[in-house]
Amino acid sequence: MSNYADILAELSEATPVFRRYARALGAGVGLVVADGLVHSALQGLGARLRAREVTPNDAEAARIEAYKAITSLAAHKYQVASGPGPRHPPIVHGLAALDFTDRAVLLLVSLEGFGYDAAADIAGISRETVFMRLQRARALLANWTANSGGIPQVSAARSSAHLRVVK
Amino acid sequence: MTTPPTGFLEEADLHAFVDGILDPDQRRRVEEHLAQHPEDAALVESWQRQNAAIRAVYEPILREIPAPSLRSAAAQVAAPSGTIESGATHWGRPGVLPRVRRREDILAQQRRQAIFASVLAVLSVAAVAALATFIFAGRGEHRPITAASAPQGYVARAGLTYATYVSDQHPVEIDASRLEELSSWLKARVGFYKVPDLSQQGMRLIGGRVAPGVAAPAGFLIYERPDGGRVGLYFERSVATISQQASKSGSGVTAIEWRTADFAFVLIGPLSLDLMQVAAEKAAAQIIGASQP
Incomplete structure (x- = not known):
């Protein structure tokens, strides 16, 4: 174009x-x-x-x-x-608690539907960093929502390791 | 995703599964793994639940109609005054065209802007001075408004409504003590009836009225601050062909326009831009909350 x-x-x-x-x-x-x-x-x-x-x-x-x-x-x-104020749902408070770049990466992938390469390009970081930040954002968000009585989550500790072999 | 060794899955595969970026073979392999490992299946499900919660909050925004000037923002030439600090107060600035323009059009526009910049500045000062005189003098010379001179934008109409009623002995038709009646009236005549509570901004609702709008009956709510300053919230069902106007800020009067839920809203009053913007944010948040299911 x-x-x-x-x-x-x-x-x-x-x-x-x-x-x-x-x-x-x-x-x-x-x-x-x-x-x-x-x-x-x-x-x-x-x-x-x-x-x-x-x-x-x-x-x-x-x-x-x-x-x-x-x-x-x-x-x-x-x-x-x-x-966020009291009227915002728990997930918004959880997002607000994230580091800005972690939040941007999570939203680019989860909400906007970008692949990891495109998210890396937009956020100005490497693909590896995208994955690291995505993993951290999901873990922190799970931890935050679990502690705040938001959406029930699996313990964040389950996903704390980077590139964990699960099988 | 990099292909892991056969028979092994990494956490990266689980994230990629949730994010839908696996090919069919990889996806089937993860599905088989999850069927045999409920702990990992629960982990994946928790991430999917996060994604669903995020989408549930923000997907409704796609159903809102963006302002025409926002849709054409990339085609707009920035004002020569410098950085834009607040989109709300700059939407629809004079000279902004709602259509997509070609490069030649933009260059021509820049030339025209250079030629008429001084003329516009003089006219702007005169317009703001006239509005301020009309508001604060209380009793201006009353001239009939003709079709040719009638304000066409919502900000201009809100300014006229504000000037007409705010200093009147009876600025509202129905006062705040009859809020339910006021809401019913606004709902029937204007189609919108949510009355934002701006008490946290030090603005006490006096009441409201129906007023003539640009293309339909408009609602006009008046709030009062402890120092006696009055702020008006004007709203009217928006018409797409009426572009948003540059907000006014001068001679002590500030107006902020925004659109949501098919209505145009203008908050106007004798406060600083910062205070007005905070109040506008508060009102807009409550209006959005009221218009969403």
């Missing part, structure tokens, strides 16, 4: 999923802040596209660039954002 208009159309179509990711990444952040983040990220990406600093070849590459922009901006903007 080299046509600028096609890329913009793809980004426009994908706006709902960008909003979902930004809201989840904020773990309790308000919709005004999350939508503002998406707006700023897409506007910044648009400027980079026009300057040809990024030249995605297809729709998927354009989406990944947008996820990169959202993740990168969120890492700074969400540092001062308010956390």
Whole structure:
């Protein structure tokens, strides 16, 4: 996809999923802040596209660039954002308790459906680090929800080892 | 996933199984393993439950309709003033086109912006000054609003509604003591009846009324702060063809617009942008909570 208009159309179509990711990444952040983040990220990406600093070849590459922009901006903007309140379900509190990059990796894989390579590209880390962070996020989330009376989970200790041989 | 030695599974295989990135053969092998190892099956199930819980919370967002200006954000040229600090207060800024534009269009747009920048600045200052005069003078010169001069955006309409009613001796039709009646009235006339509680932001509900909207009857709630400052929440069923307007912040009046649940909302009042944004977040969260099943 080299046509600028096609890329913009793809980004426009994908706006709902960008909003979902930004809201989840904020773990309790308000919709005004999350939508503002998406707006700023897409506007910044648009400027980079026009300057040809990024030249995605297809729709998927354009989406990944947008996820990169959202993740990168969120890492700074969400540092001062308010956390979840009493009305948020336990899983949101659990997500808020995770390290930002652990949370981003978990959401990219579990919610947005990216493979490990794409998640690594978006988060700016290696594939091995993606797996390590995914494993840690799931273990911490299981531990958090078990301790907070949230969703029943298998003990986090079961999954504490990296690349554990189970058979 | 790297292929493990035959007959062995690693935890990576279990994560890959949960994440759906295994090929059919690998998937079948993991399924056979899980059938024989209930402990690992429970572990996998707990991760799947996590994923389901996350999706249950965030999937409904896909059913919300993003603002047109948000959908075209990548095509928008950033304002020359610098970094965007809050999307809500910048949505639909003047000059933003709701359609996808080509590079030539954008370059032409930039040229036009350069030519008209000073003119727009003068007009903006004049508009804000006029609005402030109308609000704070209390009794301005009353001129009939013609079709050509009537405000078309929700922010402009909210500003007019605010200016009309906020300093009135009887700013609301139904006061907060008859909240149930107020909700029923708003539901019948406007279609939305959730009255956000902003008491944590120091804003006590005075009451509300039905007011003329841009394209349909609008609801207008008025809150009062301990210092006497009044904040209005305007809402009207949104029409896709009406783009979001740049929010106003000047001469002590700030307006924040957002859209959700098929309605346009504008919070307007004589507070700083920070305070208004916190209040808008609070109101939006309660509205979202009320509109979701």
